[in-house]
Amino acid sequence: NAGVMQNPRHLVRRRGQEARLRCSPMKGHSHVYWYRQLPEEGLKFMVYLQKENIIDESGMPKERFSAEFPKEGPSILRIQQVVRGDSAAYFCASSPQRREAEETQYFGPGTRLLVL
């Protein structure tokens, strides 16, 4: 029974390129969250999605960042025109029910993005 899958595990991009991070939630989970972990920091919420809907993107930078969770396929976090400050670990989590305080979010292994 696979957990949350993320790929790639490591991604290197040059400044100005695009980064696409993919996340497949646990089987039976239809709610996905993206978090970012900057060096020496805890994780910070970015965006919460259900299938075909962005529910809460309050933690996502207004420019260059976008997320989607299509009806079929994984959730995608897209960063356009990356800058060095985007270098971080990006974690995806999923839960079976809609976002509630008591829901446990299960995390994937993360994607480490390095911008040169």
Added chain:
Amino acid sequence: AQKVTQAQTEISVVEKEDVTLDCVYETRDTTYYLFWYKQPPSGELVFLIRRNSFDEQNEISGRYSWNFQKSTSSFNFTITASQVVDSAVYFCALSEARGGSQGNLIFGKGTKLSVKP
């Protein structure tokens, strides 16, 4: 405002020692949940425990135990007889039932635990 503080940045112990990781939280919500996650060197985040604000009973799971005290807004984590495999970064997190961040996890900065043989 909501906040989680893990004052211990790094802790180093020798195998078989007991170790306690501190977590202090701030919230105005009366209903909230507290979590601990483990991040081993391989990088993934492993869920350890969830506790709601109405249940102050301490919990024990094998060598792990958690002490929740609302009076001091703390949710501390103790590892008894530590082992090298316990070496990891441990994160405490808060989730509020109401407010703008409802359901989002608010993480502390983590405590890096090194257990030496």
